[in-house]
Amino acid sequence: MAKQQIGFEELNSLFYPKHIAFIGASESSRLGSMMYLPAFRDSIWSETFYPINPKYDKILGWKCYPSVLNVPNPIDIAYLSLKIKFIPNVLKECVEKGIKWVIIFASGFSETGDPEGKQLELELLKIIKDSNTRIIGPNCLGPLNAETGMAFTFALQNGEYGGVSFMSQSGGHFTQLVNVGYKRDIRLRYGISFGNQIDLNCVDLIRHYHQHSKTTLIAAYLESFGSATGHEFFLELRKVTKSKPVVLWKGGYTKDGSRAAYSHTGAIASNDRLWKSMAKQTGTILVKDNEEFWNTIKTFELLYPKYSPKGRNIGIITPGGGSSVNITDLFASQNLKIPELTPESQSKIAEVLPYVNVNIKNPVDLGASGFILNIFTKCIEIVVKDPNINIIMIPLWPDHIYRHVFNRMIKIFESTLKPYAFCLPNIADDSALAKRFNSAKKLLHKKRVLYFFSLRDAAKSFSLLCDYLEFLKSHNSPNRKI
Numbered sequence: 417m418a419k420q421q422i423g424f425e426e427l428n429s430l431f432y433p434k435h436i437a438f439i440g441a442s443e444s445s446r447l448g449s450m451m452y453l454p455a456f457r458d459s460i461w462s463e464t465f466y467p468i469n470p471k472y473d474k475i476l477g478w479k480c481y482p483s484v485l486n487v488p489n490p491i492d493i494a495y496l497s498l499k500i501k502f503i504p505n506v507l508k509e510c511v512e513k514g515i516k517w518v519i520i521f522a523s524g525f526s527e528t529g530d531p532e533g534k535q536l537e538l539e540l541l542k543i544i545k546d547s548n549t550r551i552i553g554p555n556c557l558g559p560l561n562a563e564t565g566m567a568f569t570f571a572l573q574n575g576e577y578g579g580v581s582f583m584s585q586s587g588g589h590f591t592q593l594v595n596v597g598y599k600r601d602i603r604l605r606y607g608i609s610f611g612n613q614i615d616l617n618c619v620d621l622i623r624h625y626h627q628h629s630k631t632t633l634i635a636a637y638l639e640s641f642g643s644a645t646g647h648e649f650f651l652e653l654r655k656v657t658k659s660k661p662v663v664l665w666k667g668g669y670t671k672d673g674s675r676a677a678y679s680h681t682g683a684i685a686s687n688d689r690l691w692k693s694m695a696k697q698t699g700t701i702l703v704k705d706n707e708e709f710w711n712t713i714k715t716f717e718l719l720y721p722k723y724s725p726k727g728r729n730i731g732i733i734t735p736g737g738g739s740s741v742n743i744t745d746l747f748a749s750q751n752l753k754i755p756e757l758t759p760e761s762q763s764k765i766a767e768v769l770p771y772v773n774v775n776i777k778n779p780v781d782l783g784a785s786g787f788i789l790n791i792f793t794k795c796i797e798i799v800v801k802d803p804n805i806n807i808i809m810i811p812l813w814p815d816h817i818y819r820h821v822f823n824r825m826i827k828i829f830e831s832t833l834k835p836y837a838f839c840l841p842n843i844a845d846d847s848a849l850a851k852r853f854n855s856a857k858k859l860l861h862k863k864r865v866l867y868f869f870s871l872r873d874a875a876k877s878f879s880l881l882c883d884y885l886e887f888l889k890s891h892n893s894p895n896r897k898i
Contacts, residue, residue, distance in 0.1 A: 422550070422616070427624045430517050430552075431561045431606050433492035434464060437484050437515070439506055440497035441467035441475050452495065459565050466491065484513045493517045495558065500524045503554075504539055511547045518544075520554035525612055527555060537614045544615070556611030557587040560594065562604040563630075567594070578603025579632030580717055581625045583618060585611060586667070589637045589706070596710050601861040602717060605630055613642020619652050620644075626656040633720075634660055635713050639667045646690065653698040658893045661716050661884055663701045665709045666691050699887035701880050707873055715837075715877040718866045720884075723835040728753045728882050731805035732779035733795050735786025735813060740779035743811060746871050750879035752807075754778055761802040768794050778805075787815055789824060796828050800836075807878055808836035811871065814849050817841070819856045826863050837866040839874050 441453060456465045457476055466489075467475040470482035481487050484494060484506075494515045496503060500522045510518050520540075525533040540551060552558055560567045562577035580602060584590035590609040597604050606625070610616055618638055625631045634656065641649050656662055666688075695702040701716070703709050719725075730752050734740050744754050756777045757765070765776040768791055775781035780799060785791045799805055810825065817840065829836055838860075843850040860867055868874040 422620050422624070424624065424627050426516075427616075427620065428628075429492060430559050430608075431566070432564070433461075433517070433566075435466070435487075435489050435491045435493075436461050436464065437466045437468055437487060437491045437494040438497065439468040439484065439494055439510075440502075441469050441472070441480065442497075443472075443475055455567060461566075464489070468494075484509050484515065487513075491515045493519065493559075496520045496522070498522060500536060500554075504536075504543060507540055507543050507549075507551075511544060511549045515549055517550055517552060519552040519556065519558040520611075521556065521558075522553075523555040523611075525554050525614075527612060537612065541614060551615035552608065553611040554614065555587075557590060557609035560590075560604070560607035562606070576601075576603050577605055578717065579630060580604050580635060580713060581606040581628065581631040581633070582635035582637075583608050583610060583621045584637040585609075585613065585639050585642075586637055587611070589665075592706065593635075593637075593710070600710065600714060601864075602710070602714055610642070613640070613644075615643060617642035617644040619648045622649070622652045622656055622662070626652075626660060632660065633663070633713065633716050635663045635665075635709070637665045637667060637709070646694070650694050650698065653694065653700050657699040657884075658888065658891055661701060661720060662698075663703060663709065663712050663716065664691075664695065665703050665705070699884060699891070701884055703880070707870075708876060711868060711873045711877045712880055715866060715881055716884075718864055719835045719881060723833055724885055725806040725835050725878075725882065727806040728879075729755050729804055729806045730878070731757070731799040731802060731808045732811070733782065733786075733792070733799055733808070734779060734811045735782045735784070739811060740775065740781045743809070743871055744779055747809070747875045747878075750875040752875060752879055752882070755804045757799065757802050758804055761798050761804075764798045765795055768798075787813075789821060792816075793824050793828060796825060800828060800832055800834060806834065808834060809839065809874060809878075810836065811839040812841065814841050814846065817843075817849055817852050817856060819859050822856050822859055822865070826859070826865060835866070835878075837868060837874055837878075839868045839871050842869065 436456065438452065453476055456462065465478060466487045467478050467480045468484055469480055472480040474480055484491060491513060494510050496506060496518060498506060503520060503522065507518060525537050544551060582593065587609045590607060594604065608621060618636060618641060622634065625634045653662060692702065694700065701712060703712055728751065730747050732740065732743050732754065734743065747754060762776045765780060769776065769782065769785055773783040774785065780795055782792060782795060796810065800808055843853050
């Protein structure tokens, strides 16, 4: 049974600690949790970080204490990097010290399916009962604050921080999101890996992110509700989604996946239809894999609410008749519409293009003229101004992947609030193309421009954005656009 509801300031202290202890600290490189130590060595906590291990006098230049009870200062957070047999007694010392947050790395609890693992979780909860101590985990990596540089990850994020706050039962997915976020310029704010959720749970985090003014988008990877109930989660989502979008990646939605989730975080199987129904009723954006997760987060981060589309009508400008057919099928299959341009727009495009091997209706097929930058940009300008079009999609070929090409195209959109995105060719097998893209990517990130590497991903992301906007409209939210 979880403890009482956590207050805003109480949970906020998890992301802004003053003094941090690391119990079980060692200089052994074989221990993955020890990769935290160099990160804290170079952080704002370098003077208020306390390694705990009776075997050492010093670690990495820090004085090492035999117990948290020997540390002269109060401690806000304690990381426990210990074998599970030592955890109960050390947790008792943390309670005695008055430590607010205890983060337990170790696995080997209820996720093993062993009754002893579940019993040990109950023992830990009994230890903290009637105290001010709260548990994160076990089987987790702990909190992240991109603003201060507090991170569990092995590759500390050096990018700019923003408004995306997230939670994950999987430490691997969480680390991956930070790394992908850095590469794709997803600007994070807060995050937490909380594993089995025996105490702090997804409802606590959803509520906190909802109340936090610096969070504009909430993302979650969940396999279960942890110590919360499905009803509590549903009620909290219903409050949140009318003002902040929630992107939810539910792991274990198949029978085999559910079995894997149980051995991963001890997640009890729940009906996939329940999650889908809950998402539909609350306006939660439900995704099924990592690419959908990253792309949907990025789409909402860049477009919502300022550049939210006013409808589902897509304008497509591309070279190549075959690709335009494929694009139309992909977007239409996601319940997006590809209407004809107005006669006025078609007439203007006809003045720019030759009369053969082109289509001026929508998709606008530029044919070979699509490789002439002046013609391409002129047609984009016409489509952007068309009243039938809400969203502009621009698939590009390798010949277009140059910084000056993006610069010309981006300038067209500076005077409009219509959302747009580029779809880029696969760069994985072309080192020269990858090098050119890395140069152009700096401009895309600086200008905060949305891009995809798959038309299917683009179609899915825009469809989910439109779904959410239609949910807001049906619930009379002030953030609605469609």
